[in-house]
Amino acid sequence: MQQDLRSVEVDAESVIRSITPALDLTRHKGQAGKIAVIGGCREYTGAPYFAAISALKIGADLSHVFCTKDAAPVIKSYSPELIVHPVLEESYSVREEDKKFISSKVLAEVDKWMERFDCLVIGPGLGRDPFLLDCVSEIIRHARQTNVPIVIDGDGLFLVTNNIDLVSGYALAVLTPNVNEYKRLVEKVLSSEVNDADATQQVLSLAKKIGGVTILKKGKSDLISDGDTVKSVSIYGSPRRCGGQGDILSGSVAVFLSWARQHIKAADPNSNLSCKNPAVLGCIAGSAMMRKAASVAFSHKKRSTITGDIIEFLGKSLEDICPAT
Amino acid sequence: MQQDLRSVEVDAESVIRSITPALDLTRHKGQAGKIAVIGGCREYTGAPYFAAISALKIGADLSHVFCTKDAAPVIKSYSPELIVHPVLEESYSVREEDKKFISSKVLAEVDKWMERFDCLVIGPGLGRDPFLLDCVSEIIRHARQTNVPIVIDGDGLFLVTNNIDLVSGYALAVLTPNVNEYKRLVEKVLSSEVNDADATQQVLSLAKKIGGVTILKKGKSDLISDGDTVKSVSIYGSPRRCGGQGDILSGSVAVFLSWARQHIKAADPNSNLSCKNPAVLGCIAGSAMMRKAASVAFSHKKRSTITGDIIEFLGKSLEDICPAT
Known part of the structure; x- marks a missing residue:
């Protein structure tokens, strides 16, 4: 059964307006969200920074990064706003006989938080x-x-695609694959090829097969499914494909997912949200936010747009959709 | 005896105008204040940077940071404006038998200054x-x-709450607790629960019990007491609660406290200040300054306001209240 993409297009801006919390002077630090990024190693330091700073720029109160010891000073130096924990270890710095001990130490450090x-x-x-x-x-x-929600992207998807049990059946898990990551996921989980002609049905089957995790399939239109429903977000967007935009998206989805969860827990009787899955709502809002900021940045910077430019427009983009009073 | 919060609201802008020193071309480096921040370790580097740079942005001439060896290169990288001393040591880098020696070395380094x-x-x-x-x-x-004044915040409050003798009876000590830190302080020192209905009386009792140190209790209104008087500062403010704002406040209070002390020493006959405690005056000015800068930053950046944005508005906020001639 093929489904018209237009039929699943969601009013993403209205979702953003529903789940974004009102701000007032009685609030205290942490209430607008505490996010942690697990990533950053000897080779990569930009990606975790982009994800963590995006969370703050959208409105989270605290943003942590857990990375390797090599990566920490560099990520710290990008911004004093982040709390960066140098706790992860790579094989080259760990002897075989110490692995068990080091692994439990890493776990203990993360568990504290x-x-x-x-x-x-x-x-x-x-x-x-x-x-x-x-x-x-x-x-x-x-x-x-x-019961802490998780958004999985990049090398996290490499890990999870090869060990799908890690997330299978966890309703608070979000996977945000790009074209190639999606292809590997479909091949591994559905044992089939990507079917663009029936994309909505396939993403629905994929999410269902992984036990109701939420998939955000990035593309010309972003497709979002938890195995129960499929939504698409096609507004805004930019033709610029500089690396790092996926990191903005993952940080944004994390914040909106947290807000959606708070919103649903508070059970606001005025809420007009038909969907009650915070993971799906977080993906819809994060996708629209990223696409709008990318579009505004592109209108200013054109071909020279880089990821940092897009991050600078997250605040204005959110303000345009949902003004803070 | 319950006291109406309005009855203790102070004219904070007039305090700022009274204690902020006039600038003229005959002044030399250091006269407008030399501040040192003791903080920064392997895990945290943003907080000491925020405190130290805020002191400069308000008008101090020199701002130092004393931190651990790991933290120093990162804090230095945030800004060439700060003087960063890599002198503190954490347990993991010190052998048991060296502790006494290392400790006296650390002390000697700080004492030099x-x-x-x-x-x-x-x-x-x-x-x-x-x-x-x-x-x-x-x-x-x-x-x-x-007789060097001290402003104590964050993990310094953790230390002092468990060792109240460190500051007890020292009139040049300021404690700047947030909601949670205040709760621990009240429980430890007054052996009671926080009483929001009679907040002014409780902060007065707390300051008196610690022998006249000054408490700046942060909240929707900031409450300030030295055990003798209670003042509240409620002007301006922002609903954004991103981490790091407490660090701006502690750096600001340090500068204003120094200025208030100079002002009182000079015994200006035209001074119309009723309060003569430089610690209380420093808290009033620092609180109002922080609240104004946060409010201006929020009006520009809304939900995406981060601590660095607030710091950028310290100068304009002070200029609005008390123009440099």
Whole structure:
């Protein structure tokens, strides 16, 4: 059964307006969201920074990064606004006989903070070191046990695609694959090829097969499904494809997912949201926000638009849609 | 006896105008204030930077940071304006048998500078390493012996709450607790619960019980007491609660406290200040300055306001209240 894309297009701006919390002087630090990014290694430092700073620019109160010891000073130096924990380890710095001990130490460091976080973003700049990925698998298991939502992107998707049980059946998990990551996911989970002619049906089947996790399939239109419903977001967008935009998206989805969860818990009787899955709502809002900021940045910077330019327009883009009073 | 908050609201802008020194071409480097921040460890580097740069942006001439060896290169990289001393040590880098020696070395490094400072800010990004906190306890004792004012925030409050003798009876000490830090302080010192219905009386009792130190209780209104008087500052303010704002406040209070002390020493016969406690005056001015800068930043950046944005508006906010001629 083929479904017309137009039929699943959602009013994303109205979702943003519904879930974004009102601000007032009685609020205290942390209430607007505490986000942590798990990523950053010897090779990659930009991606976790982009994800973590985007969370703050959208309105989270605190943004942490858990990365390797090599990556920490660099990520710290990008911005004093982030809290950067140098706790992850890669194989090259760990002897075989120490692995068990180091792994439990890494876990303990992250666990100290776990319950305070409203959402984890797992994967930006994580790299593919086997020892590090083993530790991250454990972090994912602990997040599930604590009911902390997780947004998985980049090398986190590499990990999860090869170990789908890590997220399978966890309704608070979001996967945000690009074209290539989606292809691998479909091949691995559905044992089939990507079918662009029936994209909505396929993303629905994929999300259902992974037990109701939410998939945000990035593309010309972003497609979002939790196995129950499919939504598409096609507004705005930019033709510029500089690296790092996926990191903005993952950080944004994390904040909106947290806000959607608060909104649903508060059970506002005036809420006109038909969808009650915070993961889906977070993806809709994050997708629209990213697409709008990218479009505004492109109108200013054209071909020279880089990821930092887009981040600078997150605040204005949100303000245009949902003014803070 | 319950006191109406309005009855203790102070004209903070007039305090700022009274204590801010006039500038003229005959002045030399250092006269407008030399501030030092004690803080910054492997985990935290943003907080001491925010406190130290805020002191400069308000008008101090020199701003130092004393931090651990790991934190120093990162804090230096945030700004060439700061003088960053890599002198503190955490347990992990010190062998048991070396502790006494290292501790006396740390003390000697700070002592070399102590008499030149007009105020210390103790706590931003200090962390909670026991060896490091022991060294900082000694730094506090030396500051008292030298009559150097101290503003204590963040992990410095954790230290002092558990060792109240460190500051008890020191009139040049300021504590700047947020909601949670205030709760711990009240429980520890007054052996009671926080009483919001009679907040002015409680902060008065607390300050008196700690022997006349000045408390700046941060909240929707900031409450300030030295055990003798209570003042509240409610003007301006912002609903944004991003982490780091407390660091701006502590750096600002340090500068204004130094200025108030100079002003009182000069015994200007035209001074119309009814309060003669420089710690209280510094808190009033610092609170109003922070609240105004936060409010101006929020009017520009709305939900995407981050701490760095607020710091950028410190100068304009002070200029609006008290123009440099």
